[in-house]
Amino acid sequence: MNEAGYSVAVVGATGAVGNEMIATLEARDFPVSELKLLASVNSVGKTYEFKGTEYIVEELTEDSFVGVDIALFSAGGSISEAFAPAAAASGAVVIDNTNAFRMDADVPLVVPEVNPGAIAEYKTRGIIANPNCSTIQMVVALKPIYDAVGIRRIVVSTYQAVSGSGKKAIDELEKQVYALFNQESELPINVYPHQIAFNCLPHIDVFLENGYSKEEMKMVRETKKIFADDSIGVTATAVRVPVFFSHSESINVETDEKISVEEVRELMERAPGVELVDDLEQNRYPLAIDGAGQDATLVGRIREDESIANGINLWVVADNIRKGAALNAVQIAELLIREYL
Secondary structure, three states: OOOOOEEEEEEOOOOHHHHHHHHHHHHOOOOEEEEEEEEOHHHOOOEEEEOOEEEEEEEOOOOOOOOOOEEEEOOOHHHHHHHHHHHHHOOOEEEEOOOOOOOOOOOOEOOOOOOHHHHHHHHHOOEEEOOOHHHHHHHHHHHHHHHHHOEEEEEEEEEEOHHHHOHHHHHHHHHHHHHHHOOOOOOOOOOOOOOOOOOOEOOOOOEOOOOOEHHHHHHHHHHHHHHOOOOOEEEEEEEEOOOOOOEEEEEEEEEOOOOOHHHHHHHHHHOOOEEEOOEHHHOEOOOHHHHOOOOOEEEEEEEEOOOOOOEEEEEEEEOOOHHHHHHHHHHHHHHHHHHOO
């Protein structure tokens, strides 16, 4: 580990995830010797405070990464495709939060609690991919079960917060709620194809030829890659709900071997990154409002699926901006400097 610290660049610094990356670096006392905040020309000149010092946002260019050790990207897939290779060519290790490189065979897709050893594969391209937010919280919860008894099939339905679509979606939900309560005749509908306030949209990202959305297929493919197990059957339904922060997931798992509810609870109590919230007598189970602002992945409503021989149901909640994006990226960076730089 470099005693002097590391030069870190945050690409997309002015976005919701970029802001959270800056805050997470500070909260976890990441050893930053120099911080570069990069964004489009429209954001140049904005300032952000980090450890008591104000930093000015600079324009992102191919020359922005000279002397940078670690580059955290969260500015959209097209930006990553254009600039991440340049960052890697400059000697930076890129940790990318977009879908640009996740399924590339020579780019590791990493969740530190699940497959930390995969980070070693970064040397081929100089890029490490952050999985989709909904995939991250699911595999964090399922890793202990997978290790204990194996997993044959996963059926997941997600209930995803609007913050997954960025600040414009947060603003749109707020404006729609305000308009409805004030009985206004027209609602602002720009981010989603339909009203999101007081509604649920089974539509996240574009629809593909097989009838699934791109978001749903991300969960299918990424889960197999992270577990390095193509034999797992995965099917997903992704739904956008009128919640600002934290994704919730109903997960049904068919295991290779029988496992009891009590055994699953014990696994969750010991699992890294997991907080067990499962006391039905006290009406305690994971809630989106409790997950917001938290690092942990909350797991509860654990029960046997009585329709199959080896089945378990779980309800899983995590803050999609924190563990689903910024925190996971910074955790990767922490492992990177501890083991490889």
